[in-house]
Structure formats: C-alpha cells, structure tokens
Amino acid sequence: MKISGADLFVKALMEEKVDILFAYPGGQAIELFNALYGVESIKVILSRHEQGLVHAADGYARSTGRVGVCLVTSGPGATNLVTGIATANYDSVPLVCFTGQVPTYLIGNDAFQEVDIVGIVRSISKYAITVRNREDLGTIIKKAFYVAKSGKPGVVVVDLPKDIQQKLGSDLYPEQVEIRGYKPNTAVHSEQIRKALDCLNASRKPIFLLGGGVNISRANKEMTLLAEKTGIPVITTIMGKGSIPTNHPLYVGNLGIHGSYAANNAINECDVLFSIGVRFNDRITGKISEFAKHATIIHIDIDPASISRNIVVDIPIVADARNAIGALLDKSISLDIEDWKEQISSWKQLHPHDRSQNSVSGVTPQAIIHEINALFDNVIITTDVGQNQLWTTQFLEITETKQMLTSGGLGTMGYGFPAAMGAKLGNPKTDVISICGDGGMQMNIQEMATAIVHELPIIICILNNGYLGNVRQWQEMFFSKRYSSTCMKRRESCPVICNTPSEDCPAYTPDFIRLAESYGAKGIRVQRVEDIKPALLEAKAAIKNPTVIEFIIEREENVWPIVPPGNSLADMIVGGENRNAEQKVD
Amino acid sequence: MQNKRWISLFVENEVGVLARISGLFSGKSYNLNSLTAGTTEDATISRMTISLTSDDQTFEQIKKQLNRSIEVIKVIDFSETDIHMKELMFVKICNCTGEDMMEINCIIDALNLELIDSNTHTALLECVQTENKNNDLIDLLVKNFGGRVEIIRGGSVAIEVIK
Numbered sequence: 115m116k117i118s119g120a121d122l123f124v125k126a127l128m129e130e131k132v133d134i135l136f137a138y139p140g141g142q143a144i145e146l147f148n149a150l151y152g153v154e155s156i157k158v159i160l161s162r163h164e165q166g167l168v169h170a171a172d173g174y175a176r177s178t179g180r181v182g183v184c185l186v187t188s189g190p191g192a193t194n195l196v197t198g199i200a201t202a203n204y205d206s207v208p209l210v211c212f213t214g215q216v217p218t219y220l221i222g223n224d225a226f227q228e229v230d231i232v233g234i235v236r237s238i239s240k241y242a243i244t245v246r247n248r249e250d251l252g253t254i255i256k257k258a259f260y261v262a263k264s265g266k267p268g269v270v271v272v273d274l275p276k277d278i279q280q281k282l283g284s285d286l287y288p289e290q291v292e293i294r295g296y297k298p299n300t301a302v303h304s305e306q307i308r309k310a311l312d313c314l315n316a317s318r319k320p321i322f323l324l325g326g327g328v329n330i331s332r333a334n335k336e337m338t339l340l341a342e343k344t345g346i347p348v349i350t351t352i353m354g355k356g357s358i359p360t361n362h363p364l365y366v367g368n369l370g371i372h373g374s375y376a377a378n379n380a381i382n383e384c385d386v387l388f389s390i391g392v393r394f395n396d397r398i399t400g401k402i403s404e405f406a407k408h409a410t411i412i413h414i415d416i417d418p419a420s421i422s423r424n425i426v427v428d429i430p431i432v433a434d435a436r437n438a439i440g441a442l443l444d445k446s447i448s449l450d451i452e453d454w455k456e457q458i459s460s461w462k463q464l465h466p467h468d469r470s471q472n473s474v475s476g477v478t479p480q481a482i483i484h485e486i487n488a489l490f491d492n493v494i495i496t497t498d499v500g501q502n503q504l505w506t507t508q509f510l511e512i513t514e515t516k517q518m519l520t521s522g523g524l525g526t527m528g529y530g531f532p533a534a535m536g537a538k539l540g541n542p543k544t545d546v547i548s549i550c551g552d553g554g555m556q557m558n559i560q561e562m563a564t565a566i567v568h569e570l571p572i573i574i575c576i577l578n579n580g581y582l583g584n585v586r587q588w589q590e591m592f593f594s595k596r597y598s599s600t601c602m603k604r605r606e607s608c609p610v611i612c613n614t615p616s617e618d619c620p621a622y623t624p625d626f627i628r629l630a631e632s633y634g635a636k637g638i639r640v641q642r643v644e645d646i647k648p649a650l651l652e653a654k655a656a657i658k659n660p661t662v663i664e665f666i667i668e669r670e671e672n673v674w675p676i677v678p679p680g681n682s683l684a685d686m687i688v689g690g691e692n693r694n695a696e697q698k699v700d
Numbered sequence: 701m702q703n704k705r706w707i708s709l710f711v712e713n714e715v716g717v718l719a720r721i722s723g724l725f726s727g728k729s730y731n732l733n734s735l736t737a738g739t740t741e742d743a744t745i746s747r748m749t750i751s752l753t754s755d756d757q758t759f760e761q762i763k764k765q766l767n768r769s770i771e772v773i774k775v776i777d778f779s780e781t782d783i784h785m786k787e788l789m790f791v792k793i794c795n796c797t798g799e800d801m802m803e804i805n806c807i808i809d810a811l812n813l814e815l816i817d818s819n820t821h822t823a824l825l826e827c828v829q830t831e832n833k834n835n836d837l838i839d840l841l842v843k844n845f846g847g848r849v850e851i852i853r854g855g856s857v858a859i860e861v862i863k
Contacts, residue, residue, distance in 0.1 A: 233716070233719065236716070236719060236720055236723050237723055237724075237727045240770070241770045242716075243714075243716075244715070244716075261770060293770065295769070295771060417768070418764045418768075419761065419767075422761075426757075
C-alpha cells in the first residue's frame, strides 16, 4: 500500500513503541503533526520552547532508559534544539530528533526557515542525516532508533524535507537494519578480564572508580554485588553517582574538583584504579600528571575512543559495563585490604561532606537536601548546573529507588526543570524534584505552562542566592572578589563596582511565588529552617500541579572543598567549617 | 613524537560524509595534511586517503574517532605498511624565454614528467610522483623560475602493495 511519508513516520513511531513525543509544530513540520492528530497511542507534549522539549526528552530517556523522541520544525525550531542535543549527546543519552526541512527542491536556496541542521549538529550528535528519497525513509528511521540506543548511546537527528513528508511511497517499516560501519562491541574479552583480576589480586590499595556508564547500562545491582564480593571501596564521578547506593558502607564519595576529601585522597594513594564507564575528563582528574600516579589503571568502557585518551590505561577492556561486571562476578577474588579501608574511613571522618559549606544553620543547601533525603523514598531528582548541582551531587542520597539526572558533560543551565518534566512523564508514579538555582530556573521558566497544562506535579526547589553562584565563587576565590555580571539583583541604580551584598540590595525579580501563581502553580517561599519540611511535604501532596519552593539561602554560600584550576586533586581547599577541623589536625 | 602518518578510509558514499570526516579533524584540532576522496568499484563506497602529522597517542585517538563514525566502514593504517602512493600535481610556468623552455625540457626528461600543454612562453607539466618528490620538484622550480610558477596539487592516493 502507498502511504505518505508523514504516515510512515507515525507508523514508525508506533512500531518503536514511542508513547510520548516531545514536539513543537511549524510550517515545515505541519504534515507530520497532521498525521499525528488523533493518534491515541502517542501522547504529544507541546512545550513552550524547543529547548524545553529536548531537555524534557532527555529527562524522559535518562529516567526510563528508553529513547526520547523530539519533533520540531525547520530553521529556528531546529536550531533551538542544538543545546539540548549537545547536552544529551555529551552524557550518552539516546534521543531521536526529527526536524522539518524545506522541500528538497528548495534546499540551498536560502528558503524561508531553511538551515543546514545536519551540518550544524555534525559535531554534537552521534549521527545526522537528511532524508532525500521517500523510499529510504523507513530504513533511515529504523537506523536512527538503532544507532541512538545501541553501543554508547547518543543523539540521532533525522531531517525530513516537506516533500518527503508528502510523497506517497511504501508503507514498509523494516524490523531491523544492517549498518556495515557500525558494529558496537558489547562482549567481554576474557583474557583482559583475567589480567585485570591478576592485577586486583596483587593489590593492597585498590579502588573502584565508577562513571555514568554503570548507570547507563543499568548495572547498579551487579556493581553493588561486585563491590561487596571484593570489599573494594567505591568512588564515583557525578555521572556515576548511585552506581552503588550512597549509604553503602563501601561508598566513599565523588571525586574531582568538588569531590570529597576522602575520595580525592584515595585516588592519589591507590595502587590499582579499577575504572568503569568513565572518561577521565578534566573535572575529575585535576592536574593530569598527578592523577592516580601510583596506580595501575584498569578501564572498562564501551567506547574504545574513551580509553587512553586523557589518561594512559594499563589494562583496557572494551565492553558494556554490565557484561564486564557480570564476567568479574563469576571469578574468584581474594583481597587483604583492611588497612586501606581503615585509612579511607579515617579520611572520611576527618572531612565529611556534611560540613562542607560556610553556613552551619538556617536554610542551607545541605539542610534542604537532607530533608529531601529524609522525606522521599521513591524519587527522581534533577539538578540544574552550578552550585545547586554541586551541592546536590555532594549531599543527595541515592538508593535503588532514587535516581539523579544531571547535565554532567556539557553543564547546561536550564536543563533541570524541563528534564524533570520528562522524568515525570516517563515515571508518573514517582515523585520528581528539580533542584535548581535562581539563574538556571529562568533559562527555561516558560515550561511552567507545559507543566501546568500536562498536570505534572513536579517539585521545583529554587535555591535562591541572587547570584550566579558558581561563577561568583570563582570570582571571590580567584579574581579578587570582582563580581562581574554575576549578581542577579543588580539594577541600573547599583554602584558600578559592588561586591558586598546587603539588606539594601534591590528586590529580586521575578517574584517566583507570584510567577508560579500566575501560571496556576503553587508557590512557597522558605526563609526559616523549620519551614523546609512543611513546604516539601505540601509539595509532595500535590496531585496535579507543580509547586515552586523558593529557598532563600545565604548569598555568598560556597561549595567546598574545591581543587583550584591546574592543581592536583591532593591540593584541595577544604574550606567551610572544615577549615577549623584542619587546624585542629595540624 | 610528531610523525607523518597515512590512513586509508572506506566510507559510505553519502551526502555530507566528507564534511563529517574533515570536521572531525578540525573540531578536535587534529593536524590534517591532505585528504583525497573518490568512489570505488562499489558506487555506495568512497575511499579516502588521508595524510596527517601527529604523535602516537593522538594518532591512536584519531583512528578510534574515525572508527566511531557511523559512516566509516573501515580504517586502515598505512603508516607501517608497504604501499604504492602517488600524487597528481600540475605546474604551470609562465613568461618563459627560449632558454627557460630548454631547461624545463631537461627537467621533464630527467624526472620523467609530462609536458601536457604549452605555447611559446608557457609550459604546463603533469607530475605524477610521490608527495616527497613533488615537494623537491617545487623547490627546484621555485628556485629557478620563482614568481612565475603556478602549482595545483591533488593530494595523495595510496594502495597496499601486492605481496
């Protein structure tokens, strides 16, 4: 039977069991939206800005493990996806993004709303292609879904010219595709596993370093078993947080420039660094020549290009994390590392994360996150980017029933709130909290309307310090407190030079409470520590509507510890209340 | 150590593949010396010959990154392989005197080049040689006919020797 390209598009989505489509219409996508009209099995989420929908698709994909699917029009619709595509691709999130395009006979003519989106996303996607023949459409869509979710997952962009959408052609949607240049390797090389085991068995100070790959392959249960079987302490990157429950006795903490004292020290001292699903980016290594310099490094990753790129690896294992962990579980491992574990415990006690901020009382980020830990058992938490993200990755407790979504690679402000919408849509029975700053929340605040119309009872926790806090902290520490363009309260009436926030500062705009109310959401402002819990409980009880809780926190609150740029992980500034502890030790 | 390397690449012959490969080099700051591309006996496959300069670690990374591209079917490292390699180069020399023409003819005979077009004061040479020999030839011609030489090079193509 002959059907239009648009009808085949809808058929393909149904075959791929797409239940939610994140979409925004426009002139060159109108045929596709027409074909979607009234289709019951695909719920179309109309965002208020394309960036909102692509982050939402990302949140849906990360939280469910399924492919997130977007549909936008050509030109500005497509370019508005760019940041979200880079965000998702950087963190290996499977997305398929369909973009409308001007008809093939107009491509290259500077037609209205024409951009070369395939050219634009080439370096930030896993694969991108314009469909040029109607007969290729089915195969290309099949290929898009396969490429997005297999191997190291990523973003695929399929550009659909209008005449392809209209043209009649075959209604066949293939069951599988063969791509001769793409054969992701997931099997484990047993000889490499044996080498890794020999290395482990001879070690006295081994450590696991787990990255996002463990979470992506959903190997959390197996990884917890492996840690318990070997007794080896576990350190994570922020993307790997939750690889094993954070309240597990073997869990040490995050490493990196805002990592815990114990984790960073353990990396420096370990003799075997057993890393899984990490890419050793600059945020975790600090000064690269000093990183784990005493250690033999084992690295399991599904992406051969991640191995020995930043850090030279001694024993590389190209494999899916879950398969590799499974293979290790089958082997016998016996270690005598009690001294080492005691050493790590003493580091943990010396500088616990719990005291790593300036303020010790009041509405502190730590008090808020601890309350979230206590009140929510079955929850997905998204962070935005900046201090809110760093505090969350430090203090948040993650167990089998708790998940954290964060833009770790690209560090995209404005990610958290729309990602929370996607997570809620994919997990309607789970509580979803977005922890963000006052800056990032304003980057996609228009999605409040989307959350309202789709009745998403998300809890939006804005940590409002009136600053772009992370940059401000750097300015405080490394730029002589020159607060250049980081004050969100700043107005024309302010002095040109100002680094002393006070009661006299101009009022914050917007008023987040009234803003929430104008959308039809609930708004709660929290200024006293005793109000944290009631506010969260009230938000938790909401059934239909989002709740905005604005926490007014100390304006110049900092994230501690910090490894200054260019330093080794050993040279961290502990900061906060721990500064006193440091002195006592000396 | 920075060394000259050669890669032979089989890629899907589809729109944008050249941009994908060259974009990978520019985007990741890899040093690309030359890149040639053409279809093979199978019209769905293009074959590229890439010459680049890099250290060992970067070169490993370049091969991995190329392999990672969905459009890339096969990456062959020619750096340590015996290969046949030739580059096409045209050289036009203008404002020649009779004496110049005689000298050019001598060079053509000595280096086995071909004079493919000429008039009384202009010569057009076709040089199919290795890249290094073409480099030497350019040095010689620039020295002798400086300012009157126009050069166009095609980049190298390479294939394994028959064992």
